[in-house]
Amino acid sequence: MPETTRILLVEDHPLIRAGCRRLLAQRRNFDLQEADRGLAALELNKRHRPDILLLDLDLPDGNGLDLMPQLVADNAPVRIIILSMYGDSGRVSRALAKGAKGYVTKNDDPAAILTAIDKVLEGEVYLGQTVAQALALTQLQPETPGLAELGEREKAILDGLGDGKSLAEIAADLGVTYKTVANAAGLLKSKLRIRTSAALVKFAVERKSA
Known part of the structure; x- marks a missing residue:
């Protein structure tokens, strides 16, 4: 794990950003940048080259999933962790298919964000409890014919x-x-x-x- 971990938080809700800011401040080695729009995220991703990118899916100027290919193209080593209100299996599967290394919902314990960052930096894929349960239930259901x-x-x-x-x-x-x-x-x-x-x-x- 690097001495300083550069983190970019992409979230348009001020209250959620403030909560994440307080949570991440517990780690002195975290260097945090914030964006509330997709375009700002693209610019900060190129300029600061974060190690971890916490990405909301619903942004005022677009869908976070649509940003992922460009974010990775501009900063190949970046590890993207989705931070979303939604934890349905469809969104999770699409995020993982696009290269996300973690997925945490806003209904999970806030500490899950720190756990996700630690696991992803170690090269693992991390799914929050809400997401893991949704995927497990989906795998138990028979696939629709065709x-x-x-x-x-x-x-x-x-x-x-x-x-x-x-x-x-x-x-x-x-x-x-x-x-x-x-x-x-x-x-x-x-x-x-x-x-x-x-x-x-x-x-x-x-x-x-x-």
Whole structure:
């Protein structure tokens, strides 16, 4: 563990930032920088090159997950720990797939942040108690027939439906026509053995919140 550990906290809520600041102040070797926006986080990440980056997912100017590739590209050694209100298995899996080394929810014991930093600096992956329980429950549930067969575009459409987006909004996000998305939604129903569009939307929402 380095003598000084540079930490960048990316969080837009002042009260949560203040709480994290007090918690991290317990360690004299922590050098803390703070950002309340994604753009500020990108700039501080390049300038100060933190060892640990505590990243909220819901920022005023974007999604923390979308920032991760650029943060790592600008500072390859950085270890990202997600600090979020949400601990559902879908978000956790996507964060880990993008390279996060830790995931702590704001419902966990505050000391979990310090534990996460210690474990991640030692080269381990750390999941807070809330997240670990969510993943364990997901692994106990049988996989929906056909889910493993979906392509990347189909998964993106399913994610969009789970976020409450219309087919037109999903088409705009993906840069394709409405007809392309509508046809893909029809194939999704067939692959997942779901009869109606309403049932498909219900499945997508439940999958995102699982």
